[in-house]
Amino acid sequence: MTAPPPGDPIRASIDGVPLQEYRLGLAGRTWSILHTGAVLSYADEQRFLHEGAKRLPYGVVLWPAAIALAHDLATRVGARVLELGAGTGLPGIVAASLGAHVVQTDRNEAALRVCRLNGERNGVANVDYRKAEWTTWQDADRYDGIIGSDILYVTRLHEHLRRIFERCLAPGGRVLLADPFRVPSLALLLALEHDG
DSSP: OOOOOTTOOOEEEEEEEEOOOEEEEETTEEEEEEEEBBBBBHHHHHHHTTSSSSOOOGGBOHHHHHHHHHHHTTTOSSSSSEEEOOOHHHHHHHHHHHOOOOEEEOOOOOHHHHHHHHHTTOOOSSEEEEOGGGGGHHHHHEEEEEEESOOOOOGGGHHHHHHHHHHHHEEEEEEEEOOOOOOOHHHHHHHHHOOO
């Protein structure tokens, strides 16, 4: 998979599926992200989830939560950041561009390839890309920030996410999550708030 640098005509694809470009202007800079399609409305989401077999995993789509989290990161980013379910990588790329060392993780190889491609397109060198499963998480490093966009929708994974937060967040660190307030997501957020 190869793609032209930002600003050139897009002729990129992954596994035979064409990629589109999204540009985000923020903090005096413009980031360019390749993705299979933007989910901007509930109708877009339903169309994506119910298309035929010729679609890529959820993480290769640009979700509104990733755009929202990127905006939030422009004002507060730590020195070391862990991104869970990185997908196209927009929030982590913004954090890396603002000086953080970022570890971007995803369980899907295609999503990680697009994530890495987007990092290269945006000239970020301080990013590590790792394939990782939350259920078998091995990373014991501590991070100033743990970020994730639209990653809370599977209830059976909540206990694993909590374990990662507790194990990997440095003292005084922050967990920043962007979510469209799906019903399963609210249960975890309320539990985290209740537990302090």
